[in-house]
Amino acid sequence: MTARPYLTATSLAAYQHFNCGLYIHNTYHTTTEAISNPHVGKSDYLFKRGIEWEKTLFTWLENSGLLLRIPAFPLDPAILIEKILADDRTHFFIAGITFLSPQTELDKRFIENDVTRIRFGTGKPDLIEITRKDNKIFWRVIDAKASKQTKTSHYIQIYFYVVCLNYIFDGTPFRPMESAAVWLPPKGAVCRCLPSLEDIKDIFISTLASVLDKVIFREIPLAIGSAAEDVYWHYGPSCQGCPYETKCRLSTREQGKLGCIPNLAKEDVEILHHFARLMKEASPSTTKPTTTNDSLTDIEELHWLIKEQGILQRASKLSPTVVEFAREILACPKKLETSEVLPYSAIVEAAKEQKIELIPRINYTCPSREDVAIVISIIRDIESVSSTGVYFCTSVHCNAASSPLQPVIFSEAKNFVKNLAALIRGFQNNMSRGSFQFYTWSTNEKSLLEKILVDAASDCSEDREDIELCIVALVQGTPLLSTNFQPILFPNVISQILSKETMSRTHYMECLLRLGISADGDTETLQKRLNRFFLRGTGNLTYRHAWEPPVVVSLKKEVERQLALPIPGYWDLPSCSSILLPATPNCPSEDEIAADYRIAGRMERCQDGLFRRNNTIYSVLICLRSRAVTQNGKSLLVNEAKPLATTSIVLCKEPTIRKLYFMQEMEVLLRLHEIQKRRMNRCDPYPSLRYLGTVQEVTEMEHAFAILSDNFDMSSTGVFYDLLLIRISPTDQETDSPVEILFDDLVFSALVIPPNSYGISKWEEQHSRVKNAISLARIRGFQPSANGHGTVHLHVWGSTELVLGGTYRLTPRLVDFNTRKTLSSLLDLDIRWATSQSTVDGPLHRNIPYLQLIYDAQSFGKVAVSAQYRKFGHSLQKRYRALKQSVGEKTAGLILKTSQYNAAQHIFANRLSIVWGPPGNKYYIPDAQFLIYIFNTYKGTGKTHTICLSILRLLETQYHYEGPRRKIIFITGVTTMAIESCQIKLCSLVERYKIANRSVSTWLKEITIEFLNNGYNHPLPLNDSRSYIYAGTIYQVSPNKYCFNLLFQNAYSYLLR
Structure with a gap:
């Protein structure tokens, strides 16, 4: 008798992981067509890791007195409830709960959705958390997962358990919590790590229900209730590990499905289907070519639609966004002069003809040559959640005849950094001028290599010189923030x-x-x-540009970018090498090498596998270089490898300041890289233009250009020349390097255009191609036209003569006037920190407020007089409320609203206040000085009123306790208008004070309010007992002339200046 089909929570998790209706259909109907796949061994290790984590967690809970174990077989709900009620602990966890799914209640949900009713098997949640509070008992589901982070497959499991237990506990004293959770292990091997309640990752049940109710009670039943041939599926990268993978791979190839294109995600498939429908809509009268089967496969149809004359252009007019997305997926080239998509796709051609095709585009990141290539392979520690490396193979491949022969280096984790540093030093001593390039196979392997080196930097057992040498040579960018090595980038x-x-x-x-x-x-x-x-x-x-090879190249990414391989679904190194290098021996897979490493007595076989793997990686690199060549013999790999970086400039000493300095540089570098990537990929945000000639405006000459696309609103870009104007030649090809990648943005980022003599000298230092082909431009105006196009007027500066009727393109450039000032301030702070440690009272640096905040944030406590100041502030609020009743509305402005009053009281009590608008309060600092920041992004929230009245109340309070003492106050902001409004408001409030109470005129007479038009020439405050209030932009302040007791600033990001 055949067993009745059913699903489990594990089946649901696998459905989410594979994202495949055919998988859940086959699983439910117990198909016998599943074939073992090469990833099963890896799954066994992952399962073992999960079991180890559960054992560790349960043992820890038991030792902590937090665990209740019950027999792991289905219990009657009444017995389960009785066991929970018998435990009088206020907080504990239950392990071993097993229940039969409440099928009757679940069937009602399926009937409501009008779908096939499906059966579920036994539920076995890892833990149920019980909490007693206010004479109530609350429960929630927690699943233990040996992963680095939570996944959607975890959520569907815990939600299914929650749904079932809600029905089981219905009508009992137990109430569900609002959340469920996944309990993750700390970093490290699961058998050695100590669990923590902080690693419980919550998620609201309502959030899960909004998504997963549809999945469990509609999508899955529909897939199960349909015939297998009617279930939608796609063979792609997410199918790795599926028991039905082999059959789907064969079906994909036989049926010519879109899965014949490798590494195609399901979202990409949906875009391509939409693209195909759009193409048919654009040419309804076009006749399909005939085939022997009388119907076209997906690949054949896509090939025909792309090749058919004029369809692509008509489709672009119907939906340019869809066509552009599809063009990127299929790597279709464009005609640069018109931005027209050309009717060719190497990716589709390779899938249809089942042969390797070259994708005709420039490659900047894979070097065309190097003197020494260093290939690194890593065996992952799959038993550890942190997935660190446990065994390494480093091989050296030399082109230079003078280079010494290097042996293959096999390293355990503890010796890897030392061995790698020795290798680098050897080349540093013998080939200091040679070019070097490090390679890994995958991006995951590259990330793991970076992580290993960064983690080693915090390991005291590693030699500091070794790890610094390795980090300088192999790590770039943001990972350096996790170390103490932050070199100067600029x-x-x-x-x-x-x-x-x-x-x-x-x-x-x-x-x-x-x-x-x-x-x-x-x-x-x-x-x-x-x-x-x-x-x-x-x-x-110095830093590397986006268009230069990175220090470590992931070869798989470069092959995927440059070559279209006829391999369905996805490919790895063995399958890639078998088609690129058919005459070479088979390369072992990562799983096979890892299995050999874990089995005792197979170390020699493991090393042989790693050696063959590294040789295969290098052979694939050589093959890529030989194939990445145009028909006229020009290599598409336009860069060569660079010399080995072994030293770096580290200028800032104080660790926190050094990281701030590096972060500021990285922010600029990331913006620059984003701009450069747009230029590399020719993804300009502006349409092409045709030059019409000059137009004389009121003050100066402007250049008029016709926009060569549908209506495109090109509004003015302001006073900065923030665009590059480049002419497009009819002979330009996508395989030519765009001239704008040679433009040095950093040199010009902080220069005013038109430039002075210094700026012109910097322009002369630019590459000759840049000076001959590029102009700087800003948009002055845009005029739409009735025919769907428009005209844009530009101001242009440069040495290039514009050609009437010529086609041009605009691309953004980096404009940044702030970085140099910020970096200068940070460097100054760091030097003051280093040179003044012995001259200040203690290590807190109270004479450098910002440095004190960085160096020891805990030292910023409350002001000593805060209690009496706050008390007096409260009395002021009461006094002016009473005055309003006696004097009338003329004094109403002296009363603060509740939120404004809270902000003012916070200012009274703390050295630093950051007040958000509408006013709230945060932040604190001790000392006699005050630094007060008001940050507000909304108009009309009472920001100016709060600033000005807080100043006057603070002066009145200090006068009350200390008498007449000179105070210098500076009010600043982003715009002159905002500062002027503060000055006007202050003067208005002073008049209201005079009306409110004549006795206050004594301290009011001691106040001078002045506006700074030019801080460098403005008279200095007198050395008397008056209070001086200055209002002006931060740029008006001469640091050598003013020292403030109180600063109000409208944007705290300007603090460093």
């Missing part, structure tokens, strides 16, 4: 700071000593010595 900016800023001899000496340079001589000598250091150039010490 030495040219440092050069500008040191040459232009007014710095003391002490500052120059400190910088020189940090760079390992002699600090003897006078100030001028030291300055010249520093300039010479930076003018010499720092070679490989």
Whole structure:
């Protein structure tokens, strides 16, 4: 007799993981067509890791007195309830709960949705958490998962348990909590880590229900109730590990489905289906070609639609967004002059003809050559949740005849950094001028390599020089923030700071000593010595552009970008090498090598597998280079490898300031990389233009351009020349490097255009191609036209002569006037920190408020007089409320609303206040000085009123307790208008004060309110007992002339300036 089919929570999790209706259909109907796949061994290890984590967790809970174990077989709900009620602990967890699914109640849900009723088997949640509170008993489901993070497959399991237990506990004293949870292990091997309640990851049941009710009670029943041939499925990367994978792979190839295109996600398939429908709609009268089967496969149809004359252009007019998405997926080239999509796709061609095709696009990240290629393979520790590396193979492949022969290096985790550093030092000593490139196979392997080096930086057992050498050579960007190695990225900016800023001899000496340079001589000598250091150039010490090879290249990504392989679904190194290098021996898979590593006595076989793997990776690299060549013999790999980076400039000493400095540089670098990637991929946000000629406006000449696309609103870009204008030649090809990638954005980012003599000298330093082909531009105006196009007027600066009737494109450039000022302030703070430690009262640096905040945030407690100030502030609020009743509405402005009053009271009690608008309060700091920030992004919320009245109340309070004492207050903001409104409001409130109470005129007479038009020439405050209130932009302040007791600022991001 055949057993009745059913699903389990594990089946639901697998459905979410594979995202496949055919999987759940086959699973429910117990198909016998499942074939073992190569990933089963890996699944066994993952299952073992999960069991180990459960054992560790349950043992810890038991030792902590938090666990109740019950027999692991289905219990009657009444017995289960009795056991829970018998336990008098206020908080504990139950393990071993097993229940039969409440099928009757579940069937009602299926009937409501008018779908096939499906059966569920036994439910076995890992843990049920019980909490007693206010004479009530609350429960929730917690599942233990040995993963680094929660996944959708975890959520569907715990939600299914919640649904079932809600029915089982219905009518009992138990109440469900609002959340369910997944309990993850801490980092490290699950058998050695100590669990923590902080690793319980909650999620609201309502959030799960809004999504998963539809999945469990509609999508899954529909898939199960349909015939197998009617269930939608797609064979792609998510199918790895599915027991039905082999059959689906064969069916995909036989039926010519879109899965014949490798690495195609389900979302991409939906876009391509939409694209195909759009193409048919664009050409309804076109006759399909005939085939022997009298119907076209998905791949054949896509090939025909792309090739058919004119269909792509008509489809682009119907839906340009869909066509652009499809073009990116299929790597269709474009005609640069018109942005017209060309009717060819190497990816579709490879899938249809079952042969390797070259994707004709430039590759910037994979070098065309190097003297030394270093390939690294890593065996992951699959038994550890942190997935670190346990065994490494490093092989060296040399092109240079003079390079010494290097052995293959096999390393355990504890020796990897030391061995790698020794290898780098060897090349540093023998081939310092050679070009080097590190390779891994996958991006995951590259990320793991970075993680291993970053983790080693915090491991005291590692040699500091070894780890620093490895990090400088192999790690770039944001991962460095997790270490103490944050090198200077922009030495040219440092050069500008040191040459232009007014710095003391002490500052120059400190910088020189940090760079390992002699600090003897006078100030001028030291300055010249520093300039010479930076003018010499720092070679490989600077950042890398987005269009340069990274320090570590992931080869799989480069092959996927450059070659279309006829492999359905997805491919790995063995399948890639078998088609690219059919004559070479088979390459073992990662799972096979890892299995050999874990089995005792197979280390030699494991090393042989790693050796073959590294050789295969290098052979694939050579094959890629030989194939990535155009018909005229031009290589599409346009860059060569760079010299090995082994040293870096670390200028800031204080760790937190150094990280802030690096973060500021990284923010700029990421913006620059984003701009450069757009240029590399020719993804300009503006349409192409045709030059019409000059137009004389009231003040200056403008250049008119016709927009070569449908209506596109090109509004003015303001005063900055933030665009590059480049002419498009009819002979330009997508396989040509765009000239704008040679433009040095950093040099011009902080220069005003039109430039002065210094700016012109910097323009002359630009690449000759840049000077001959690029102009700087800003949009001055846009005029739409009735025919769907428009005209845009530009101001243009540059040495290039515009060609009447020529086609041009616009692309953004980096404009940044703030970075140099911010970096200069941080460097100044760091030097003051280093040179003043012995001259301040203790290590808290109270004489440098911002540095104190960075260096020891805990030292920023409350002001000593806060209690009496707050008490007096409260009395002021009461007094002016009473005055309003006696004097009338003329004094109403002296009363603060509740939220404004709370903000003012916070200002009275703390050295630093950050007040958000509408006013609330946060932040605190001790000392006699006050720094008060008001941040508000909304108009009409009472920000100006709060600022001004708080100032006057604070002055009145201090006068009450301390008498007449000179105070200097500075009110600043982003715009002059906002500052002027503060000045007007202050004067208005002073008049209201005079009306309210004549006795206050004594301290009011001691107040002077002035507006700063030019802080450098403005008279200094007198050395008397008056209070001076200045209002002006932050740029009006001369740091050598003013020292403030109180600062109100409208945007705290301007603090560093």
